[in-house]
Amino acid sequence: MHRNGKGHTAKAVVRPGETTATLALTVPDAPLWWPTGYGDQPLHDLDVTLDTGDSYHRRIGFRTITVDTTPDEIGTPFTFVVNGKPVFAKGANWIPDDHFLTRITRDQLARRVDQAVAANLNMLRVWGGGIYETEDFYDVCDERGVLVWQDFPFACASYPEEEPLWSEVAAEAREHVARLTPHPSLALWNGNNENLWGHADWGWPEQLQGKTWGLRYYTELLPAIVAELDPTRPYSPGSPHSPGDVHPNDADHGPRHEWEVWNRVDYTRYRDHVPRFCAEFGFQGPPAWSTLVEWVRDDPMTPTSPASSPTRRPRTATSSSTAASPGTCRSPRRSPTGTGRPSSTRPARSASPSSTSGPGGRAPRRAGLAAQRLLAGHVLGGDRQRGTAQTAVLRPPAGLRAPPAHRPAPRRRARRRRGQRHRRAVDGELAVRRLAFSGDVLAEAALPLDVAERAADRVDLPPVVLAGADTDLLVVTAGDVRAVHTFAEDIALPYAADALAAEVSPTDDGYRVRVTASAFARDVALLADRAAPDAVVDDALVTLLPGESHTFHVRTAARLDPAALTAALLSANALCAAAVRS
Template sequence: MHRSYRFDARAALRGGANRLTVSFRSALEYAEEMERRLGARPHVNAHPFNMIRKMACSFGWDWGPDLQTAGIWQPVRLERWTTARLAGVRPLVTVGEDGAGRVELHATVEHAGPHPGSARAATGGRPAGPAGSGDATGAGAASAGTAASAGDAAAASPAAAPPGDAPPADLLLTVTVAGREGGVRVPAGATEAVITLDVPDIRLWWPAGHGEQPLYALGVELRPGDGGPVLDSAAHRVGFRTITVDTTPDDIGTPFTLVVNGRPLFAKGANWIPDDHFLTRVTRERLDRRIGQALGAHMNLLRVWGGGRYESEDFYDLCDERGVLVWQDFAFACASYPEEEPLWSEVEAEAREQVTRLSPHPSLALWNGANENLWGHRDWGWPERLQGRTWGLRYYTELLPAIVAGLDPTRGYAANSPYSPGLPPDEVHPNDADHGTRHEWRVWNELDYTAYRDHIPRFCSEFGFQAPPTTATLADWIHDEPLTATSPAFLLHQKAEDGHGKLERGYAPHLPRPAGFADWHWTTQLNQARAVAFGVEHFRSWWPRTAGSVVWQLNDCWPVTSWAAIDSGERPKPLWYALRHAYAPRLLTVQPRDGVPVLAAVNDTDEPWTGAVAAVRQAFDGTVLATATIELDVAPRAVATHRLAPSLLTPADPTQEVLVLTPTPTPTPGPGAARAVHLFAEDRELAYAPDPLTARVTPVPGGYRIDVRAASFARDIAVLADRLAPDAVVDDMLVSLPAGERHSFTVRTAARPAPEQLTGALVLRTANALCAPAVSS
């Protein structure tokens, strides 16, 4: 599934109509057969997905269905060419110390053969099609699989006549980019060529939030040596930037910091899974919307997780255009993998093809060997079950790093996630918080979300908390009457082990036990949002010691209770709004330091953050109990902490007081920051006014404006507008208001609900109301 195939079709073609027949076996039956042949290897599934090079989550996951697809899922084409073609084009783009760009173009040339041969697949572990492997299958080749998207370089122009048997002649290879052109003569019979082109006066490509994303057209042409007509051509868009990962040991351990164009950055990201279980339904427009939602939450990185697929050209093109860095896993996840044939050759073929295919994309930031496999071998009882059999270590430590070093030396490689770089896995735990990347899953599985603060990871590449999808998405798929948290169809869409038990244990320390489904739905969604934002704010407050926060997960492939911020109906859950607040360029957050709460001001912009923060301890009814002014002076891309006066942190009645921290407008350019609130007890212990809001609805173009005013402190105000109309989306959510303050929400919808519906108890929600009697669903 993860590679393309080319067949020499000349011996099979007939004059007139031809029929191409492709026969498929069951992927599951094949995997089970390979398991019997090679010996079982541990994995986290009911099926041996680790025995076949197919998307692991095809076999079911804890957020997706067990449906093994079959078929040709990428375009198939018949190519007719003469003399020679470009079998692979690989531009390596760098920037010198003088700021000038450089393109080192590697091309693989395939010459027409003197005889037709027979129809066959590329073998011997070398990739077919556009991967630059040079496994010549001759002229007139049928191509299927990822070739259509993998190698514009492989798409040769149709020839006017069938290939002849003339001996190879000299060829001319040229490359153009940014008004510069270079060329090289390819000697007769040679299959490899390299052109190096210096490109002065380029503009740098930056991730979102750090600068612009200029892209340059790069064109490649192959001609006869005498300058005749073009035999083949290829086109890419490239961006000039440098990207490294700083893992230089320090006095804490081993950092894991992305450095783009010499600038260290905090990775604000999410993990990416296939956006639909049935991949052919994913369109460029859908991907554009999803990447837009990632950017809307101030993200700058997506991690393409190893249990899915190598994504489409559309995905990487959009990330190039919009400045989203891509952390790319190789297709290994949560399993031990045999290193014997035929898997070794298949892994080598797909890795060579995918590294070549993706190397032109400036958004591609990092290659990662696998997801959780070093961790699995260390902690999940694999050695005892393996009994000396291979489990994939040579893929991650030998084959894949060698392929990346040989084909894409402009980018870094990590052996796994989590991973402690440069350290023996038998001596340092791969999930050690002080070294490299960390996955934090004890919070979801065992601990309260406040335990995120128990560790200060160098880079947290997975963590998350579950919640059900939006009401409108549930309505599309679940038709139990009555709908409850334990109704049969609803439970079929909860794939995690003891998922509902973990949801309930997750909210129990914080929120009251809900009495009805509507309150249960809001409680679990609110708790997901709070839990994940709690972790993000903790991680960001420790920059530069902690250099990344990659939430599990951005998206869903199926209507399911999951860790996603965007459900399968493309609707944002409250978590998405919480991430937008927590990932904002400027963030105020109260964090513990040496056992005492402090104000952390996070400035992820290029301008200093100066101004004042008004700190007020007040009663829920608005009575002011203590005040202070905190002067900010936070350097660009930095964090500053400020002590809070004891009077601000010592409530007379913890059950009905709140500390409100409000930034004043900054005199320097740049975005403002949201207010921070700090409470002195959990919601279930607080004496909230259960109905603190008054609201007025005004029709506006494209929807409605809802103006709310808080008579008493209102926490986490939300407008669950999709309850009224499937297309309804609100501009903001989880806004907290002190008594006497106002806020306006805008709901976009083509529907025309009655104004009072938009302010009803099921739509206009707060955390306060969860302490009141339940409302019916």
């Protein structure tokens, strides 16, 4: 093995009649491989050569990884621990990037994973309804420090355990476990997607009438293969999964899948759910404009037009995305984006079933761009119920990038909470203001703030900033992070439809669009690919107070009329105004 130009070697003898040998190679002071945001990703060449001349070459990284499932006062955690350090997991589910698998290139996979890293993700779950990915995918994740949660390919169905399928499953699992073991990015083997949950809740026992359904794969065969061929890597029987006799999708135990919000209730209900590890959740969302019009050519283009209907999942998605929320916002007969309703709450912004769209990673969705900001550093959230309100302050580990700021950060006091000397804390003041839509300050307060790294705290807001009209704004600021909350749903708020003015100037690789708000503007986005199919914008869903500005950077090879870019501006203001007019 070669590391930093220095070779480390070991030898083993395969005696006559034997087919295996064990070789122990010690590499003193090997630099550790870390997930992105926690450190570097050093990779080293490993070569195995036989006297016959046959050879094997791989790149490897040194790290330890476990999943902490030690029961606590709540239930069962599911915390990834790398090199002894708990990881703040921020991930997405990964499906094949093209239905025609042979068209997928390494460059295409690299662009996709780079999009994930740019959105501040550090984990991708290779979903069990997809495939075992190519070496290119895992190599790219090794290089970029993206942890890979690997499902075995069992998803949403029952599987017979009898021969010949049992032996086929065993052979396939052994091949891929042995193939993928060298990759430091590989963090977890997971037995299946939703099959334990399906057997518990979806009527399988009555349908199967005693037939096998795959349980022994997940509890016997697959964990035995992982223990034999990849003993240092953790295994989970399924996702979702809970220990013992607990329901497999219990919120207090292990990984949970949260689909009831989309399927049955409303996006505002995400605030009611706090699982230990949310391995899946989502909400219906449109693709980027260029992808949408490439595949859907209905006129008019609406959520229920013939070509757009088959793109939704599940079949109840339209009703659960619109009719289930009549008080949230009304759908215009034809919206400016062809979708029909704005998303205006923090839980739903990064919760689309897919945060990128289009083959080859060409067009990121607005949800993916919003996730970049929401997952970057400190996060402020809010909850208002029964006349009271709280703000949740989340402090991720040190080293993660800070989100873009619209205002300079206030000075912070250097102090620590007792008993937390080894964890950096967010301390200083939480500034809270209640504003009119015009920007006038109606009330304000300053609250002490001290939140440890990898911790969240809830701060009760004083009555002085809560008293007022439901059409006011609540602005909460901690350092360089800000959250703006409303007291009513978008459709009931006095949005100014003409709140935005824009200036366009050319740059070396495209254009700069500076947007200024004369009134409160919610979720401002620039649909740059409406002006040119290759146009990519660097940010989305930006909220501006009166008088504030934000600059969008657009990369494109096209020469554009500035009016085409300003016409591509969108906001909750415009969508709600369109809904009222309809």
